[in-house]
Amino acid sequence: xxxxxxxxxxxxxxxxxxxxxxxxxxxxxxxxxxxxxxxxxxxxxxxxxxxxxxxxxxxxxxxxxxxxxxxxxxxxxxxxxxxxxxxxxxxxxxxxxxxxxxxxxxxxxxxxxxxxxxxxxxxxxxxxxxxxxxxxxxxxxxxxx
Amino acid sequence: xxxxxxxxxxxxxxxxxxxxxxxxxxxxxxxxxxxxxxxxxxxxxxxxxxxxxxxxxxxxxxxxxxxxxxxxxxxxxxxxxxxxxxxxxxxxxxxxxxxxxxxxxxxxxxxxxxxxxxxxxxxxxxxxxxxxxxxxxxxxxxxxxxxxxxxxxxxxxxxxxxxxxxxxxxxxxxxxxxxxxxxxxxxxxxxxxxxxxxxxxxxxxxxxxxxxxxxxxxxxxxxxxxxxxxxxxxxxxxxxxxxxxxxxxxxxxxxxxxxxxxxxxxxxxxxxxxxxxxxxxxxxxxxxxxxxxxxxxxxxxxxxxxxxxxxxxxxxxxxxxxxxxxxxxxxxxxxxxxxxxxxxxxxxxxxxxxxxxxxxxxxxxxxxxxxxxxxxxxxxxxxxxxxxxxxxxxxxxxxxxxxxxxxxxxxxxxxxxxxxxxxxxxxxxxxxxxxxxxxxxxxxxxxxxxxxxxxxxxxxxxxxxxxxxxxxxxxxxxxxxxxxx
Numbered sequence: 001x002x003x004x005x006x007x008x009x010x011x012x013x014x015x016x017x018x019x020x021x022x023x024x025x026x027x028x029x030x031x032x033x034x035x036x037x038x039x040x041x042x043x044x045x046x047x048x049x050x051x052x053x054x055x056x057x058x059x060x061x062x063x064x065x066x067x068x069x070x071x072x073x074x075x076x077x078x079x080x081x082x083x084x085x086x087x088x089x090x091x092x093x094x095x096x097x098x099x100x101x102x103x104x105x106x107x108x109x110x111x112x113x114x115x116x117x118x119x120x121x122x123x124x125x126x127x128x129x130x131x132x133x134x135x136x137x138x139x140x141x142x143x144x145x
Numbered sequence: 146x147x148x149x150x151x152x153x154x155x156x157x158x159x160x161x162x163x164x165x166x167x168x169x170x171x172x173x174x175x176x177x178x179x180x181x182x183x184x185x186x187x188x189x190x191x192x193x194x195x196x197x198x199x200x201x202x203x204x205x206x207x208x209x210x211x212x213x214x215x216x217x218x219x220x221x222x223x224x225x226x227x228x229x230x231x232x233x234x235x236x237x238x239x240x241x242x243x244x245x246x247x248x249x250x251x252x253x254x255x256x257x258x259x260x261x262x263x264x265x266x267x268x269x270x271x272x273x274x275x276x277x278x279x280x281x282x283x284x285x286x287x288x289x290x291x292x293x294x295x296x297x298x299x300x301x302x303x304x305x306x307x308x309x310x311x312x313x314x315x316x317x318x319x320x321x322x323x324x325x326x327x328x329x330x331x332x333x334x335x336x337x338x339x340x341x342x343x344x345x346x347x348x349x350x351x352x353x354x355x356x357x358x359x360x361x362x363x364x365x366x367x368x369x370x371x372x373x374x375x376x377x378x379x380x381x382x383x384x385x386x387x388x389x390x391x392x393x394x395x396x397x398x399x400x401x402x403x404x405x406x407x408x409x410x411x412x413x414x415x416x417x418x419x420x421x422x423x424x425x426x427x428x429x430x431x432x433x434x435x436x437x438x439x440x441x442x443x444x445x446x447x448x449x450x451x452x453x454x455x456x457x458x459x460x461x462x463x464x465x466x467x468x469x470x471x472x473x474x475x476x477x478x479x480x481x482x483x484x485x486x487x488x489x490x491x492x493x494x495x496x497x498x499x500x501x502x503x504x505x506x507x508x509x510x511x512x513x514x515x516x517x518x519x520x521x522x523x524x525x526x527x528x529x530x531x532x533x534x535x536x537x538x539x540x541x542x543x544x545x546x547x548x549x550x551x552x553x554x555x556x557x558x559x560x561x562x563x564x565x566x567x568x569x570x571x572x573x574x575x576x577x578x579x580x581x582x583x584x585x586x587x588x589x590x591x592x593x594x595x596x597x598x599x600x601x602x603x604x605x606x607x608x609x610x611x612x613x614x615x616x617x618x619x620x621x622x623x624x625x626x627x628x629x630x
Binding site: 143 | 278279280281282327329330333352355370
């Protein structure tokens with residue numbers, strides 16, 4: 001089949017290199033994942049600290065790739081300046097480093113956003129995925145589907 | 146009145162005014178056609194139907210599978226559109242004059258989510274859904290409630306914007322969404338595949354101005370899936386095919402807004418007219434576009450091609466999409482849909498010189514069906530369901546239009562019956578068009594029961610040759626197939 005430009009969620013998680021946080025900080029964020037049904041591949045995670053970066057899919061403040069261990073698992077990101085953030089993640093089952101889409105632009109790999117935000121026709125807007133990281137511990141649970 | 150009782154009274158008033166379930170219940174005395182959109186609460190174990198009329202044809206044997214929405218209302222919130230009820234697969238097994246009926250809901254992700262929430266939280270064609278729904282892709286909202294096909298040994302429950310859902314043809318157990326190839330997972334698959342006489346299955350899946358053209362073998366195996374571009378993002382529920390061409394009628398009901406529910410994203414633009422796209426099956430890049438007057442439609446019959454290249458097909462058209470937008474909403478709220486006009490059976494001819502001609506059958510009808518052995522080939526007859534004059538949005542007549550002889554044979558069940566689509570079943574050993582039976586179902590309102598009727602397809606006016614009755618009334622289903630024994 002001819003490969004066509006991806007419409008839906010195009011370039012959702014083009015992960016940019018780790019951006020170095022220059023500010024000092026005392027916030028931490030524990031992200032728990034559930035719904036990882038297959039013990040294969042990795043879960044790719046990107047943390048954004050602005051609407052501009054989130055919308056453009058560039059300059060995440062942290063990126064992670066976590067072995068998909070099946071069931072539930074969690075990761076803690078320490079040393080975050082308090083502020084507003086959003087997480088994008090997907091289960092890269094075939095470990096090709098990118099999210100796969102079918103020929104009509106629909107996702108072929110499970111994905112999830114902070115607040116478990118959803119939108120019917122593409123990635124949810126920043127305002128629905130954004131959450132506050134305060135000093136000390138913070139948490140998010142993301143269901144990948 | 147203290148503050149607390151005032152608030153309680155206000156809350157009660159709001160519930161009465163805005164809860165469709167209350168409206169539905171209040172309307173029960175208005176017209177008992179609402180039995181056609183009543184809820185089924187549980188799967189139906191096999192039960193024998195009782196013969197109430199005539200004698201069963203000795204050589205009629207097989208299974209009639211029918212699908213359609215059957216669970217609309219839930220305590221925490223209901224569907225707001227007839228097309229969003231949970232799909233219930235019904236299986237009528239006919240053998241040696243006996244009929245056994247069983248029915249099971251398609252066990253979809255949508256039904257599981259709505260059942261767990263005790264509310265319809267999943268968005269649909271005309272139902273907004275709730276933020277509580279967790280939707281990852283099309284198959285999370287797939288109601289699997291429109292039609293059914295056999296794919297090799299598998300029974301597929303079909304929706305139109307997601308995958309076929311595989312069921313066991315005997316037990317009706319749900320096995321899950323069908324992925325025909327890993328990179329095609331979750332692609333849309335329309336509810337109205339066209340089947341060539343050799344068993345090759347053609348279907349479309351539509352996403353805006355793009356569509357996938359599916360081609361499967363008679364065994365249900367994928368042969369090809371190619372993405373094509375369309376001239377406009379029309380609502381496309383059905384298409385048709387000749388032996389050589391696919392025919393896509395692109396009505397001027399155009400998807401131009403990404404909103405939920407989906408139905409709210411379409412605009413009716415009669416000034417744009419109707420486009421008819423004809424695509425060469427052998428080379429999908431070879432195409433031709435015909436232009437004609439604006440109309441709305443859901444369903445078409447099989448197409449054929451004359452020796453001079455003229456393409457003909459039957460189609461049931463309406464002046465506008467009022468039923469899809471408002472009528473099907475009214476029905477699940479127990480109100481009779483108020484429409485501009487009932488659908489009208491027509492024959493469209495596409496001439497090689499680019500002219501189009503629309504011939505009216507003079508028959509308000511829907512659910513056109515032809516003899517499947519003539520799919521893509523020249524034929525003369527169309528079976529369909531007609532309407533009665535009463536206060537009932539469903540059908541009460543069975544009609545066969547003969548385009549060549551310019552006549553209609555009809556049988557009127559009267560206003561106490563709600564009919565469902567009739568499918569043609571060939572008589573074993575026969576080969577002439579409509580040599581066989583029309584087999585279909587409906588609700589007898591006086592008996593408050595579902596009935597199965599068999600007509601001699603060439604003598605419809607004589608009435609059913611045999612009818613059987615169940616102990617229950619199942620709500621009106623949409624489409625079915627007959628799998629011969």
